[in-house]
Amino acid sequence: MSEAVAIVVGSFVLVTATAFVVAHYRREQMRRKLLGRLAYHRDAYGLGSARR
Structure with missing residues (x-):
C-alpha cells in the first residue's frame, strides 16, 4: 500500500x-x-540607448 502512495x-x-x-x-x-x-520602439522614436 505504501508503494502505491509513493508512486501517486x-x-x-x-x-x-x-x-x-x-x-x-x-x-x-x-x-x-x-x-x-x-527596443524597437526606442529605436523608432530616436531615443537612443537606455544607458546613461
Whole structure:
C-alpha cells in the first residue's frame, strides 16, 4: 500500500514540476518578446540607448 502512495505522490510531484517549468518558459518568452518590442520602439522614436 505504501508503494502505491509513493508512486501517486511521486507522479504528482513530477507533473507539478513540469507545469512550473512550462510556466517559467512561457514567462521568459513573453519577457523576451516585450523587451524586443521596447527596443524597437526606442529605436523608432530616436531615443537612443537606455544607458546613461
